Amino acid sequence: MAKDTMKAAVLVGAKQIEIKEVPVPTVRPGDIEIKVTACGVCGSDIHMWKAGQGWGKNMQDFIMGHEFCGVVTNPNGSKFKEGDRVTFWANLYCGECDMCRAGLEHLCRDVNGTNYIGFVCNGAYAERFAGKAKNAYLLPDSVSDVAAGCIDPLMVAYHAVRKAGIKLGDKVLVVGNGIIGNMIGELAKKSGASYVALSKLNDYKLAPTKKAGYFDAYFDAASEEFPQETQEASKGGFDIAFEAVGAESAMQNCISAIKPGGTIVMIGNSITPTIPVNINRAVLQEFRLLGSVSCTEEEFRGTIDLIANGIIDPEAYVTDIIGLDDLQHTLERIVSPTDSILKAVVKP
Ligand SMILES: [Zn+2]
Numbered sequence: 001m002a003k004d005t006m007k008a009a010v011l012v013g014a015k016q017i018e019i020k021e022v023p024v025p026t027v028r029p030g031d032i033e034i035k036v037t038a039c040g041v042c043g044s045d046i047h048m049w050k051a052g053q054g055w056g057k058n059m060q061d062f063i064m065g066h067e068f069c070g071v072v073t074n075p076n077g078s079k080f081k082e083g084d085r086v087t088f089w090a091n092l093y094c095g096e097c098d099m100c101r102a103g104l105e106h107l108c109r110d111v112n113g114t115n116y117i118g119f120v121c122n123g124a125y126a127e128r129f130a131g132k133a134k135n136a137y138l139l140p141d142s143v144s145d146v147a148a149g150c151i152d153p154l155m156v157a158y159h160a161v162r163k164a165g166i167k168l169g170d171k172v173l174v175v176g177n178g179i180i181g182n183m184i185g186e187l188a189k190k191s192g193a194s195y196v197a198l199s200k201l202n203d204y205k206l207a208p209t210k211k212a213g214y215f216d217a218y219f220d221a222a223s224e225e226f227p228q229e230t231q232e233a234s235k236g237g238f239d240i241a242f243e244a245v246g247a248e249s250a251m252q253n254c255i256s257a258i259k260p261g262g263t264i265v266m267i268g269n270s271i272t273p274t275i276p277v278n279i280n281r282a283v284l285q286e287f288r289l290l291g292s293v294s295c296t297e298e299e300f301r302g303t304i305d306l307i308a309n310g311i312i313d314p315e316a317y318v319t320d321i322i323g324l325d326d327l328q329h330t331l332e333r334i335v336s337p338t339d340s341i342l343k344a345v346v347k348p
């Protein structure tokens with residue numbers, strides 16, 4: 001008989017993860033159960049970790065983890081069979097509202113940026129996970145477990161780059177050197193950008209960025225002026241700028257760098273509800289401000305294909321592969337401004 005308890009990393013209080021033996025999740029109608037093989041650690045886990053609870057009601061003693069894959073242990077009458085490798089899309093979209101019916105599941109009226117697995121219900125920092133078969137996708141053999149643990153940031157980068165509508169020869173600025181900024185830089189280059197510059201917060205995380213080699217220039221976000229080389233390369237301003245921080249200075253960086261008529265894509269979630277910036281420049285210079293969040297269901301499938309077809313290898317940005325026992329320490333490292341961690345993936 002299968003074990004009826006499992007090891008899980010439980011959020012028990014503010015900045016407190018405890019490894020516990022907990023009941024395996026209940027498999028409800030429409031659910032499948034998997035043995036979790038990898039789960040990416042995300043910046044959005046930090047918010048819940050700091051608060052000591054998830055986004056739903058009574059979310060104490062809760063299991064985070066929304067970027068994951070595993071092997072099906074109970075197909076429960078779904079299209080999957082035991083042993084299939086699957087990844088879950090964490091987006092708990094309704095499938096019925098006007099947005100969902102228009103193929104804009106990421107804008108589902110029920111989602112609002114928080115209705116995700118591992119946000120409002122238990123996620124996958126555990127040995128087992130059970131969730132809707134509808135949210136599960138078969139993984140090709142060419143997508144490793146660790147790569148599947150990076151589908152979440154990659155889908156965000158992919159959606160943002162598609163929204164930007166990059167054309168051959170475009171000059172592109174990426175503000176923010178987290179994993180999403182890195183992946184945007186790589187996809188922008190591969191979409192035909194001739195020059196991609198990175199405005200970085202510091203140098204601590206730059207080793208994988210430099211090794212990957214998709215940026216033509218790096219400079220400090222804090223510096224007022226762009227370096228001479230970048231000023232020359234982007235003569236007259238950048239065609240497209242990606243704001244991947246969510247802060248006033250980063251937004252200001254984009255506004256001062258963009259050429260008239262250019263496009264700024266905003267991906268960063270700002271900590272403060274408002275950001276004071278020189279918005280009248282958007283009027284006078286007709287640049288476009290585009291918000292970008294998550295991706296559509298079609299793009300989620302497209303993200304798996306990007307990895308399967310070798311267009312991008314997200315493992316290049318994974319700096320740490322850890323066990324559940326190391327999750328607490330890893331979250332502490334992520335909030336440290338001087339740590340070199342870029343992306344961690346848990347292998348429970
Ligand atoms: Zn995430």
Ligand SMILES: [Zn+2]
Nearest residue numbers: 094097100108
């Ligand atoms: Zn919906």
